[in-house]
Structure formats: C-alpha cells, structure tokens
Amino acid sequence: MTRLSEQTLGQISQPRPEYDRRRLRPGILHFGVGNFFRAHQAAYLDRLMNMGLAHDFAIIGAGVMSGDARMRDTLAVQDHLYTLVEQSAGASRARVLGPVIDYITPGDHVRVIASLADPAIRIVALTITEGGYFIDAATGHFDPTHPAIAADAANPDMPQTVFGLIVAGLRARRAAGHAPFTVMCCDNIPHNGDVTREAVVETARLSDPDFAEWITAEVAFPNGMVDRITPATSERERRLVREDFGIEDDAPVFCEDFIQWVLEDRFPAGRPALEKVGVEFVQDVTPWELMKIRILNGGHAVIAYPAGLLDIHFVHEAMEDAQIRAFLEKIERDEIIPAVPPVPGTDLGAYFAKVAERCANPKIGDTVRRLCLDGSNRQPKFIVPTIAHRLERDQPVEGLALESALWCRYCAGISDSGAVIAPNDPNWDRLIIQAQAARNDPAAWLAMAEIYGATGRDPRFAQPFARWLAMLWNKGTRATLDAYIRG
Known part of the structure; x- marks a missing residue:
C-alpha cells in the first residue's frame, strides 16, 4: 500500500503524471474543487500536460464555503495529487492526476484576490453547483438583493462570495494595467457563461456602475456544455482504491469512462490547447x-x-x-x-x-x-x-x-x-x-x-x-x- 504524495509517486504502478510538477506554473484559478471538476476539467488538462503542453496553465483551487476546507486539507496532505478511477461496465482504470498545484485556504480572501490580480492567471473557472448563482426563482435572473450579495456591495474590498471576489480581482487587474482574465463557468446550467456574466456584472453594478459596464465590454464569459457522471466519494471508493490499485488516497474520484466538453472559443487572454485532448470548440454551444x-x-x-x-x-x-x-x-x-x-x-x-x-x-x-x-x-x-x-x-x-x-x-x-x-x-x-x-x-x-x-x-x-x-x-x-x- 502506497500513501499518495509527490514523494511516493515513483512507487505507484498505475499511470501517473509524466510531467515534472515542479516546473508547472499557474494559469487557472478554479472555484469549487469538487469531484466533478477533478473528473472533468482537471482530467482534460492532465492529459494535455502529459503531451508536454499547457505547463503554464496549472490550477490553483479556491473555495468560499466552510465545507471547502475539508477538501483543501485532504488534498494538501497529498501534495494536491489524487486518483481518478474511470469505469466502464467491464473494467476500471486508475490514474493519478497532478494539474492542481495549490489550494488557497477557504476564507483567505486577501490571497484569492491577489491571485486573481496576478497576470499569470488567464482563466477563472467555476463549478459551484447549479444552486450557487443567486438566481431569483420567480424571475429566472440573478438576485442582487440576496443578503450575501448585498453584503459584498457594502464592502466590495473584502467580498465573501465568488462573484464579489471575481469583481475585486478584475478591479485590481485594471488598476495594475493587466488584461482581464476569462471567466469560464463549468456548471450544468443553460447558457452558463451568460448566467455567470449577469452575476458578476450585477454584483459590480451595486458598488460601481461604471466598472460594471467595463466588465460587460471587456471580459469574456464563454458558454460551455460539460458532461460526465461523477458520484460522491465515500469510504467504499477509498477502500476500492486501496484494494484494487494499492493506493492510499483520501480523496479519490470515481467516474464513468464517458466524457464530453463543448466550449465556445472566446478566450482573449489565451487558453490551453484542449482541442488536442477532445474538447470541441464551437461558435455557439x-x-x-x-x-x-x-x-x-x-x-x-x-x-x-x-x-x-x-x-x-x-x-x-x-x-x-x-x-x-x-x-x-x-x-x-x-x-x-x-x-x-x-x-x-x-x-x-x-x-x-x-x-x-x-x-x-x-x-x-x-x-x-x-x-x-x-x-x-x-x-x-x-x-x-x-x-x-x-x-x-x-x-x-x-x-x-x-x-x-x-x-x-x-x-x-x-x-x-x-x-x-x-x-x-x-x-x-x-x-x-x-x-x-x-x-x-x-x-x-x-x-x-x-x-x-x-x-x-x-x-x-x-x-x-x-x-x-x-x-x-x-x-x-x-x-x-x-x-x-x-x-
């Protein structure tokens, strides 16, 4: 049995990163480091990195919910490595993934904003669940009166929501003369980029209407369709990884062998060459x-x-x-x-x-x-x-x-x-x-x-x-x- 870490990677017999993780540089900040993100977007990026590409698009994780701390602490002990088990009806295949290189402690919003302001970060991605977008059920649109959003509007320099943080990061970039990052929603929502744009713009509008117009004009929010069945991890999955693959991993991810990602190609700040690993880039998703x-x-x-x-x-x-x-x-x-x-x-x-x-x-x-x-x-x-x-x-x-x-x-x-x-x-x-x-x-x-x-x-x-x-x-x-x- 091998406890998963950077130091023990060489002892693991399953496929593992073929790239030197010490040479990776961050290019993506991702809110919501859950199972779906780790089985989907991170899995595509890992395959691309194994081809010798996108080593400047490594991922920094971030979260705003108290429950995010458990995932952060678990991954930190494992040097942010984890086992992905892809399952067809007749076979299970495991590989260790390594594109996540850091995970900001939930609640450390100062560091989140500093990372968002870093010009190296060219994509900010989200998997915060369908219910995380403050949608008013009656109108179907973003609810700017939600107490969490109202609190961010009253204190825009120390926001607590994902959207308040994105606004603060964009404001810091503009002040420093850096181009804005692309905001890439990967949640299972119709027109997810448009939904995210509305949330970010309307959050900004509450404290700075002129800046909201700048975001509308300058920031890209591509729509995307994501698909992969990814159940929750329980002790059953941790036990199977130990017994079937000899890996002691407290945060494995099990998923089906099917995967799909269709994405509008609007990334003014640049993007990984994900089309080389099966992502479909289209004009309209x-x-x-x-x-x-x-x-x-x-x-x-x-x-x-x-x-x-x-x-x-x-x-x-x-x-x-x-x-x-x-x-x-x-x-x-x-x-x-x-x-x-x-x-x-x-x-x-x-x-x-x-x-x-x-x-x-x-x-x-x-x-x-x-x-x-x-x-x-x-x-x-x-x-x-x-x-x-x-x-x-x-x-x-x-x-x-x-x-x-x-x-x-x-x-x-x-x-x-x-x-x-x-x-x-x-x-x-x-x-x-x-x-x-x-x-x-x-x-x-x-x-x-x-x-x-x-x-x-x-x-x-x-x-x-x-x-x-x-x-x-x-x-x-x-x-x-x-x-x-x-x-």
Whole structure:
C-alpha cells in the first residue's frame, strides 16, 4: 500500500503524471474543487500536460464555503495529487492526476484576490453547483438583493462570495494595467457563461456602475456544455482504491469512462490547447446544450422519481427495472427527443442510446437519491422548458406530465412502501407541504410560479398532471407506469 504524495509517486504502478510538477506554473484559478471538476476539467488538462503542453496553465483551487476546507486539507496532505478511477461496465482504470498545484485556504480572501490580480492567471473557472448563482426563482435572473450579495456591495474590498471576489480581482487587474482574465463557468446550467456574466456584472453594478459596464465590454464569459457522471466519494471508493490499485488516497474520484466538453472559443487572454485532448470548440454551444439538458438531464429526472418511490437505491438498478426502462424510452422517443433541435454531426437517437448505456453502468454506483436531489432547481431547467416547447406547438405532454406528477408524489415524503423519504431539496419544507396539499388539489403544486410559470396554468398540461397524480396516489407507481407505457 502506497500513501499518495509527490514523494511516493515513483512507487505507484498505475499511470501517473509524466510531467515534472515542479516546473508547472499557474494559469487557472478554479472555484469549487469538487469531484466533478477533478473528473472533468482537471482530467482534460492532465492529459494535455502529459503531451508536454499547457505547463503554464496549472490550477490553483479556491473555495468560499466552510465545507471547502475539508477538501483543501485532504488534498494538501497529498501534495494536491489524487486518483481518478474511470469505469466502464467491464473494467476500471486508475490514474493519478497532478494539474492542481495549490489550494488557497477557504476564507483567505486577501490571497484569492491577489491571485486573481496576478497576470499569470488567464482563466477563472467555476463549478459551484447549479444552486450557487443567486438566481431569483420567480424571475429566472440573478438576485442582487440576496443578503450575501448585498453584503459584498457594502464592502466590495473584502467580498465573501465568488462573484464579489471575481469583481475585486478584475478591479485590481485594471488598476495594475493587466488584461482581464476569462471567466469560464463549468456548471450544468443553460447558457452558463451568460448566467455567470449577469452575476458578476450585477454584483459590480451595486458598488460601481461604471466598472460594471467595463466588465460587460471587456471580459469574456464563454458558454460551455460539460458532461460526465461523477458520484460522491465515500469510504467504499477509498477502500476500492486501496484494494484494487494499492493506493492510499483520501480523496479519490470515481467516474464513468464517458466524457464530453463543448466550449465556445472566446478566450482573449489565451487558453490551453484542449482541442488536442477532445474538447470541441464551437461558435455557439446552444445545440449541444439543449441536447444534453433535455435528453440526459431530463432523462435523469424521468428515471429518478419512479425509482425513488419504489425504494430503488442505485441508478443501474433502476435501469434494470423493465417498467422504468420502458418509461424512459417511451418518454424520450415520444416527447423529449422531438423537442431537441438538430445538433451538428450528432444522431440524437444514438446519443440517447449512449445515455441509457451510461445510466445502466453498474460500476458507477450512482444513486437514485442523487438524481432526485434539488428538483426545485433542476425541474425548471431540465423538464419545464421541454413541456413549454411542446405546448407552444400544441403537442401532447402526457409523459412529461407524468414525470411532474412523480416528482410531486416523491416530495410528499413517503414512498409506495410507506418508507419515509428524507429531505432531498433545499426547499423541502415548502415542497412537502405543497405536495401533500396537491393530493386533494393538484393545482396547489402547479401554482409554484417560480417552477412552472405560465406552463402550470395551461390546461393541456394541468389536466394530465392531475389525472396521473390521482392515479399515483390511488393505484401506486407500478400501475401508473403500466398505464402510461400501454398508452
């Protein structure tokens, strides 16, 4: 057994960095050093560095949440090295990654701002989760009245949020005469670059409107589509790394072997040559983004809630369930895929087949509960727009109405077996009240305007929703799925 560190790298038999990490120089500051970032963006960069390229684009990590300290401390002990385990259905392959060279102590905002001001940093990247952008649920836009943002506006020189820090870093660069960095959002949000631009610009506007206009004119925020299934790390994954690969690693990352990154090529300050390791650079990411959000993320929701109501633990187990698999295939074929515009060079049917294969991968250990998480944030992004798209064309939404009814039924807090469903949403307290009220009054659920908007008032959606919800309560998930599948 080898404890992972720079000193012990030579003792590890698995693939490891082929570059001299002592010669790496920082070029990227990344907020949110979680599993997805380490399995996705850092994995691409590691491959590029192994080709002898991008050694001046090493990564400095940063975080603003108290929970970030644990990851920072764990990685620091390992010299910021970690094991990535890529898993197909038939094999697991491990390699040690080394593009992260430092991680600023969470709370040390003075050092974060100093790093952002360093002209060597040309890209500032973010994976702060879909819920980290201070979006007003009612408007769908950035909420400048949020207390954390208001606090940054009152004290812009010592900000506490990611966006306040980015503004302070850009201000310091302009004052020093340095070109601005590019802000690259890697979160799973439609038009994520545009969302990030609004958050940064509107944060700046609260304390300095003229500087906000400068950011709008001078700073690039490319949109991107990212994709890789990356479950949370538990003791199970740490044990597997020890037993299967002989590495003592307190922060391994397990992921599927599939990976995709489509990115708009707008990096005025320069970027790594990521196209050499499979990143697709395009003029407009929208077609790929809609494909992924509707077919993959929407498909996850289709799988999640019937499986949650049936007490199924793992996603691959849900895919082994004949009813859930048939439900997914029918709703994708009949309603979701037809709502996706053409994507250059992509067969949408083949894309969905790959999605189904990925979800069925037993090695991943992805949980149904993770897919059910945060529906109040995900449904308005991944399901409701597809419903609205179809209603605009006067097309039926029977399957999507059933998906919404399943989510509502799940949020009532009890599965078909009578098992209690633990809170699984930041807004769980409200959702459980609305879901229980909807048992007798389905309109109570659809009245959540921040989720459904005008769609919830459309009888072409509201009527099948109410019918399916009544059937779920009266006959259960199995009988309801059967009714939909049989048409």
